[in-house]
Amino acid sequence: MERRSGCGVHQICFLFLLLFSLYPVCCRASWTWLGITSVGVPEKLGCANLPLTHKQKDLCKRKPHLLQSIKDGARIGIAECQTQFEHERWNCSTTKELSVFGYELTSGTKETAFIHAVMAAGLVQAVTRSCSAGNVTECGCDTSLQGTGSPSEGWHWGGCSDHIQYGTWFSRKFIDNAVKNMSSARGGDALLTMNQHNSEAGRQAVAKTMATDCRCHGVSGSCAVKTCWRTMASFERVGNFLKERYEGSVQVLDRSKRKVRRKEKDQRHVPIGKEELIFLNKSPNYCLEDRRWGVAGTRGRRCNRTSAGPDGCNLLCCGRGYNTHVVRHVERCECKFVWCCYVRCQKCESMNDMHTCK
Numbered sequence: 001m002e003r004r005s006g007c008g009v010h011q012i013c014f015l016f017l018l019l020f021s022l023y024p025v026c027c028r029a030s031w032t033w034l035g036i037t038s039v040g041v042p043e044k045l046g047c048a049n050l051p052l053t054h055k056q057k058d059l060c061k062r063k064p065h066l067l068q069s070i071k072d073g074a075r076i077g078i079a080e081c082q083t084q085f086e087h088e089r090w091n092c093s094t095t096k097e098l099s100v101f102g103y104e105l106t107s108g109t110k111e112t113a114f115i116h117a118v119m120a121a122g123l124v125q126a127v128t129r130s131c132s133a134g135n136v137t138e139c140g141c142d143t144s145l146q147g148t149g150s151p152s153e154g155w156h157w158g159g160c161s162d163h164i165q166y167g168t169w170f171s172r173k174f175i176d177n178a179v180k181n182m183s184s185a186r187g188g189d190a191l192l193t194m195n196q197h198n199s200e201a202g203r204q205a206v207a208k209t210m211a212t213d214c215r216c217h218g219v220s221g222s223c224a225v226k227t228c229w230r231t232m233a234s235f236e237r238v239g240n241f242l243k244e245r246y247e248g249s250v251q252v253l254d255r256s257k258r259k260v261r262r263k264e265k266d267q268r269h270v271p272i273g274k275e276e277l278i279f280l281n282k283s284p285n286y287c288l289e290d291r292r293w294g295v296a297g298t299r300g301r302r303c304n305r306t307s308a309g310p311d312g313c314n315l316l317c318c319g320r321g322y323n324t325h326v327v328r329h330v331e332r333c334e335c336k337f338v339w340c341c342y343v344r345c346q347k348c349e350s351m352n353d354m355h356t357c358k
């Protein structure tokens with residue numbers, strides 16, 4: 001597969017531009033901060049001025065109230081990716097470039113797979129949240145369960161069950177449909193097929209991790225009657241689910257037209273599940289910096305000397321060894337409650353070893 005650069009995947013570039021054009025460059029890395037400040041979309045960033053495909057512009061104009069959800073979806077997607085990969089060689093860092101995730105957005109590796117899955121899932125989650133909050137006219141709570149349940153077991157469906165159908169539809173429409181036109185000219189494209197499969201796997205992850213929540217009623221919490229509703233899992237749970245799929249992702253043949261098949265010869269007949277993540281190209285080892293592909297390398301990364309996992313110095317530093325620094329750590333300690341009403345603490349200092357890859 002040919003390596004590509006630039007904004008090959010229009011919709012994610014859009015998510016990026018939308019996010020980053022709204023915030024000062026200074027604070028790109030601080031995603032939690034973005035969460036606090038994401039209020040309102042500046043007037044001038046109307047649908048017409050956004051770098052969208054025709055189809056996306058149409059969709060945006062028809063549903064301008066979902067712009068906020070698109071932004072939220074992108075934010076939680078990127079944040080979850082960075083949390084999941086915090087201690088790995090590839091740590092899902094974003095760049096100032098239009099391609100957000102740099103080379104990994106289009107490299108066709110399992111990292112590309114994870115990115116597409118988590119971004120599509122983020123969009124489903126954010127739109128659905130908006131539906132459940134009553135912010136979108138086209139969708140609301142899932143009422144199909146209302147009135148049913150199991151009275152004999154003392155519970156019934158009630159409250160607001162998350163209705164993910166609309167969010168799923170929107171995520172498909174916004175992410176998948178928008179690029180079909182771009183590729184049809186070239187008669188299909190293995191990378192596009194891969195990306196769409198993985199985006200769908202991301203949406204499936206939201207569906208598969210849904211859970212049931214209940215609330216008790218009755219005299220002083222006796223729980224004589226329970227009201228239950230279907231709810232989306234936390235996005236962290238969705239991220240864990242996708243990370244597991246990433247670990248077990250399947251390499252497929254790089255053929256654009258025919259059905260997607262496993263690359264491994266004796267496995268070709270085994271069908272590929274909707275929830276599985278697929279990739280075309282083996283990943284680089286991410287050990288050394290390679291500017292051509294935007295690989296940062298692991299030099300200077302913090303590692304854990306005693307861990308046997310990916311954050312262990314041996315694995316993270318690729319056997320190059322590590323430096324040890326002593327860092328002074330100051331914290332509040334031996335806090336005492338003083339009547340009335342404050343807490344008095346001591347300052348405790350400790351010296352800790354910190355290891356970073358050579």
Ligand SMILES: *[C@@H]1O[C@H](CO)[C@@H](O)[C@H](O)[C@H]1NC(C)=O
Nearest residue numbers: 053054055056178181182185
């Ligand atoms: C599809 O692509 C063609 C050119 O390749 C363009 O003229 C047309 O407007 C596009 N249609 C949509 C709906 O984006």
Ligand SMILES: *[C@@H]1O[C@H](CO)[C@@H](O)[C@H](O)[C@H]1NC(C)=O
Nearest residue numbers: 082091092093296297298301
């Ligand atoms: C990822 O690692 C690089 C160093 O290789 C570091 O500069 C960057 O801040 C890290 N990114 C995140 C999101 O942790």
Ligand SMILES: *[C@@H]1O[C@H](CO)[C@@H](O)[C@H](O)[C@H]1NC(C)=O
Nearest residue numbers: 068069129130131133134135
């Ligand atoms: C719903 O809309 C209100 C008012 O615009 C906003 O404050 C809130 O964050 C929205 N909730 C969601 C989940 O979109």
Ligand SMILES: *[C@@H]1O[C@H](CO)[C@@H](O)[C@H](O)[C@H]1NC(C)=O
Nearest residue numbers: 303304305306307308309311
């Ligand atoms: C390092 O790894 C060990 C074993 O996995 C763990 O118990 C410890 O908390 C880790 N230390 C840090 C600083 O993360």
